Structure formats: structure tokens, C-alpha cells
Amino acid sequence: MPIVLLYHDVTPAGQDDLSGFPGPGAARYKLQPDDFRAHLDAIQRIAPTSPAACFVDGQASSQAWMLTFDDGGSSSVQPIADLLEERGWRGWFFITTDRLDTPGFLTRPQLQDLYRRGHVIGSHSCSHPLRLSHCSPEMQLSEWRDSRLELESILGCAITSGSVPGGFFSRGVAQSAAKAGLRLLFTSEPMTSPQRMGDCTIQGRFTVYRGMTPSSAAVLLRSPWPRWRQSAWWTTKKLAKSMGGEAYIRLREQFWRHAYAAP
Ligand SMILES: [Zn+2]
Structure with a gap:
């Protein structure tokens, strides 16, 4: 079963908003360049292989990651692709297509460059x-389909993978992704075993947060214990999300704002 790590942006100290979505909520997933390099070094020390740049169902015994x-x-x-390529590695990049060519996000030529360099490009919805x-089933479908078509027109290749924005996964989200033509959908649910939903494979991921040490990220690839711990925490949060709705989102933002105000 593949083990998939979920990173976001890599930004210099004090310049969190330089790349990706602005604000403290997004910043908690952003690493500084030296930290990201240390993560890759730690992963390289324990990883049995290079990271996979393709996905094959049934990789259970291959130690794929x-x-x-x-x-x-x-x-x-x-620096992300540059640092991966220093090791001969390639990554999977999921693109919010409405943000292309806007401040803090990739330009279309940069996206084409990323693809030409061998990285995998997928959809992260339009908006x-x-x-x-x-969202309504119609809106979910258009978010996936329009984003996929936009990426295909920019890159001239088939786009078959995507990742769920904000971690708000549901059966309906998977069904709309499959209907929009995606064959592989990454969630933010910390699971290793892929699931099938129609023509689409659903694959969980383990989120890397700011402040997570390089060894803590790397050990996710090797040991089931930290993966189980993240799964337990995720299950708790998911319950809160389902019970709290908007209140949960406000509470989460307040929590992180206070966390950032602390010395
Ligand atoms: Zn996102």
C-alpha cells in the first residue's frame, strides 16, 4: 500500500504569504526552505526507494511512497521542485486552477515547466x-471537470488525478471526481489502503505540518505507530467537523490565530 505525504508551500521565514493561500490558517502547513530540505534529507536516509511518480493499484508489497x-x-x-530534483525525485502537484497567474501562485509557463521536468500535475479544484x-453535486462536478480541462489545455496531456481541497472528502466528492474523469483521488485522510469507488481509486495521505520535525515526517514512511496516531487525531477532528460545521471552522481559525500570537 502506498504511503503518501501531503506537503503545501515552502516559504522563507516571515514571508508566509509569498506562496499559496494567505493567512494563518494556511501558514500552519508551510515549511521554511531549510526545514523542507531537512525533511527530504531525513526521508532519503530511511526511504527504501525513490518516490513514485506513477500510481499502480496493488502496490501493497512494493513499499511505494x-x-x-x-x-x-x-x-x-x-524551491520545492529544485530540491526534489537534486535527489532525482519527482513530486505530485495539485493545482487550484482559478489561482493560476495570480500573486503567490504558479503562472501558466511555470506550470508547463514543472510538467516538462517530469512532475505529475493534478487538479485541486477550480476555486x-x-x-x-x-457544495451541490453540480458544483462539485464543475469544480473537478473545469479544472481538469483547464490543466489539459495548458499542458496538452490527460489529467487523471486530483486532491480534495480543504480535506472535505465525502462519497459525493469522490463520485463527482470520478464523473469528471479523474481516476485517482487523494484525500487528506491519513490512511494507507486505497479504496475503489467506481472507476476512481481513493488514496489517503499523511499531512505534514509546520513544526513537524524531519524525523517525525520521515518515520511516517517506516512505522505504523505515528500513522495510527495521526489517524486517531484525524478521526476526532472529522467528528468535530461533522458536528460543528461553520462553528468548527471558526474555532479552528481562532485556535491557530492564538497559536501564532504566542511567543
Ligand atoms: Zn488546498
Whole structure:
């Protein structure tokens, strides 16, 4: 079963908003360049292989693992892709297509460059809705389909993978992704075993947060214990999300704002 790590942007100290979505909520997933390099070094020390740049169902025994990057921030090319390529690695980049060519996000030429360099490009929806799982089936479908078509027109290749924005996964989100032509959908649910939903494979990922040490990220690839711990925490949060709705989102933002105000 593949083990997939979920990263976001890599930004210099004090310049969190330079790449990706602005604000303290997004910043908690952003690493500084030296930290990201240390993560890659730690992963390289224990990883049995290079990260996979393709996905084959039934890789259970192959120790496959992947590095994925959500949102399509401008740091995808530099430093992220540069640092991956120093090791001969390639990553999976999921793009919020409405943000292309806007401040903090990839330009279309940068996206083409990323693809030419061998990285995998997928959809992260058009507009990155706050809660995709609460959108109508029609809107979910257009978020996936229009984003896929936009990427295909920019890159001239088939786009078959995507990742769920904001971690708001549901059965309906998977069904709309499959209907829009995606064959592989990454969630933010910390699971290793892929699931099938129609023609679409659903694959969980383990999120890397700011402040997570390089060894803590790397050990996710090797040991089931930290993966189980993240799964337990995720299950708790998911319950809160389902019970709290908007209140949960406000509470989460307040929590992180206070966390950032602390010395
Ligand atoms: Zn996102």
C-alpha cells in the first residue's frame, strides 16, 4: 500500500504569504526552505526507494511512497521542485486552477515547466471551495471537470488525478471526481489502503505540518505507530467537523490565530 505525504508551500521565514493561500490558517502547513530540505534529507536516509511518480493499484508489497503538494503555490517550482530534483525525485502537484497567474501562485509557463521536468500535475479544484463536500453535486462536478480541462489545455496531456481541497472528502466528492474523469483521488485522510469507488481509486495521505520535525515526517514512511496516531487525531477532528460545521471552522481559525500570537 502506498504511503503518501501531503506537503503545501515552502516559504522563507516571515514571508508566509509569498506562496499559496494567505493567512494563518494556511501558514500552519508551510515549511521554511531549510526545514523542507531537512525533511527530504531525513526521508532519503530511511526511504527504501525513490518516490513514485506513477500510481499502480496493488502496490501493497512494493513499499511505494509519494510526495504530494497541494494548492499550486509559486514555491512549487522554486524551491520545492529544485530540491526534489537534486535527489532525482519527482513530486505530485495539485493545482487550484482559478489561482493560476495570480500573486503567490504558479503562472501558466511555470506550470508547463514543472510538467516538462517530469512532475505529475493534478487538479485541486477550480476555486478551492471552503467545504467542497457541502457544495451541490453540480458544483462539485464543475469544480473537478473545469479544472481538469483547464490543466489539459495548458499542458496538452490527460489529467487523471486530483486532491480534495480543504480535506472535505465525502462519497459525493469522490463520485463527482470520478464523473469528471479523474481516476485517482487523494484525500487528506491519513490512511494507507486505497479504496475503489467506481472507476476512481481513493488514496489517503499523511499531512505534514509546520513544526513537524524531519524525523517525525520521515518515520511516517517506516512505522505504523505515528500513522495510527495521526489517524486517531484525524478521526476526532472529522467528528468535530461533522458536528460543528461553520462553528468548527471558526474555532479552528481562532485556535491557530492564538497559536501564532504566542511567543
Ligand atoms: Zn488546498
